Amino acid sequence: MGTGTKGETAEPDWVGLPGGLLGLRRLLLVIWTVVLTVATAVPLGLLAGPAWAVCALFWPAVLVWGWVMVGRNWRSWRYAERADDLLISRGVLWREQTVVPYGRMQLVEVTSGPLERRFGLASVQLHTAAAASDARIPGLVPAEAERLRDRLTALGEARSAGL
Incomplete structure (x- = not known):
């Protein structure tokens, strides 16, 4: 069990994907x-x-x-930023929840293919040391994708430096 701090027991603030x-x-x-x-x-x-x-x-x-x-399927995608990690949840029949600790992130990319650009969308791709734990958040507004990339990169650097 956790230590009972507010960050560990509170329900995370989930963010859904935009309609684009x-x-x-x-x-x-x-x-x-x-x-x-x-x-x-x-x-x-x-x-x-x-x-x-x-x-x-x-x-x-x-x-x-x-x-x-x-x-x-679109309604099932959501993500939440917590103090020490990022949660990504998806799936209708088979629910899948990925937890990516900030200190384990090695690379955070924002990608946008031709169709995504046409619809004003971008995806955030998270790479970790273990290839199986890479995670992706599709269909974000580019400004939100860039904000998330910058925040996750800063948190990842701080956690890996032991701050």
């Missing part, structure tokens, strides 16, 4: 659904007849299911 990531993922889902629907309907309609083209309606059904699942 949800919008990006749903847009990609719609684009892929349209492509797969057309790629299924056209060949089936031309080669097997129009009645078989109805099989392409499978993909819009996947879209409806995927729309709900993407939303649930």
Whole structure:
């Protein structure tokens, strides 16, 4: 058990992801659904007849299911900064919580691919000595990602120096 200090017993202040990531993922889902629907309907309609083209309606059904699942997954992502470590929680069916001690961080990166930049998003990638414990927080606003990077880097340097 802990020593009973407030920092160890209090519930952390969780921060969820902004809505831009949800919008990006749903847009990609719609684009892929349209492509797969057309790629299924056209060949089936031309080669097997129009009645078989109805099989392409499978993909819009996947879209409806995927729309709900993407939303649930997005809501499951959250992070919390504590005194000695960073918590990252994610997952709907299988919940996963990663604890990254500030003193173990070796590198904190902010990355943003072309689609992320288009939606005004960035990701924070945390690297530790153990490759299996690397962690990532996707879909942040770039200013928040940079603030988090700077804070985690400063805390990591202070903890590794023994301050």
